[in-house]
Amino acid sequence: LAIDGVLYFTSPSGSFAVDAATCEERWRVTHSVPKGEGVISANRGFAYLDGKLYRGTMEGHVLALSAEDGRTVWDARIPDAGPGVTIPMAPIAADGKVFVGNAGGDRANVRGHVYAYDAQTGKLLWRFEVIPDTPEIRATWKMPQGNPLSGGGVWVSLSYDEETGVVYAPTGNAAPDFDAELREGDNLYVNSIIAIDGETGKRITHNQVVK
Numbered sequence: 001l002a003i004d005g006v007l008y009f010t011s012p013s014g015s016f017a018v019d020a021a022t023c024e025e026r027w028r029v030t031h032s033v034p035k036g037e038g039v040i041s042a043n044r045g046f047a048y049l050d051g052k053l054y055r056g057t058m059e060g061h062v063l064a065l066s067a068e069d070g071r072t073v074w075d076a077r078i079p080d081a082g083p084g085v086t087i088p089m090a091p092i093a094a095d096g097k098v099f100v101g102n103a104g105g106d107r108a109n110v111r112g113h114v115y116a117y118d119a120q121t122g123k124l125l126w127r128f129e130v131i132p133d134t135p136e137i138r139a140t141w142k143m144p145q146g147n148p149l150s151g152g153g154v155w156v157s158l159s160y161d162e163e164t165g166v167v168y169a170p171t172g173n174a175a176p177d178f179d180a181e182l183r184e185g186d187n188l189y190v191n192s193i194i195a196i197d198g199e200t201g202k203r204i205t206h207n208q209v210v211k
Contacts, residue, residue, distance in 0.1 A: 001046050002020060003048060005021060006018070006020060009046070012058050012088075014028060015028070015031070016029075029070045029072075031058075032058075033058045042088045045090035050119070051067050052064045052065065052119065053066075054093050057086075060087060061076065061081070062100055064122060073122075075122070079127060080127075087100060087101075089101055089103065089155060092160050095160075095165070097116050097125060098117045098118075099116055099167050100158075101158065102153065102154060103172070106151070106175050107175065109150055110175070111130055111152055112130035112153040114127075114158070114201075116167075127201065130151075130152035130153075130190065131150075131152050137188050141183060142183070147183070150174070151174035151177070151183075152172060152173075152190040153171070154169055154170070167195070169194045170192075186208065189208070192209060
C-alpha cells in the first residue's frame, strides 16, 4: 500500500513501513511463523482504514497495527486457528469492519472460513463456514467413511460492494485436491464465488466455477 508518501508491505514474518521518497525504513514489526511441513510461506499484504493497517498471520491471527509506528492496536486469534490453518490473504476493511478468510484447505479436516471483525476493537462480528456441516451440503460430498469434508480455503482477497454491503468471497479447491475419488459430487461451496451479507454473515448466493 502507498499512503501519504509511505509504502506499507508484509512478509510471512514481518510488517514494514518505508519512506517512498528515500527508501528509509520507518518501522518494522516481526511475527512468529509456525515451522513444519506444509506451512504456506506467503503473505499478500495489508488492508488500511482510519490510520490502522490490518493483516493476517501464519498462525491464524488477525492484527491491527498503527500505521504511524507499527504498534499493535489489537490482536485477534480466529476461532478455527490450529495446525495447517493460515491467513496469507490481504484483508479488506470498510464500513468499520475488517473482512478476512483463512487458507489451509489442502489439508484434511481444515475448512475455509470468512470472518468479520470490528475494525476499532477486534471483536468478532460473524463467522461464515465455506463447507457447513449440514445435511444439504453434506449430500453434495460423496466421501468414503473416515474422510472428513475439507477444503474451500480463502487464499486471495475478497471484494466488497459498499452500496449493497455484500462481501464476495472466492473459495479454493476441495481436499484432497488430486484424488477426486475421495470426494465425488459437487463439493459445495468450494471453487466458488460466494456472496455474503456483510452485516449478518449469511450466504446470499453462490456461483461454482469448477466442480
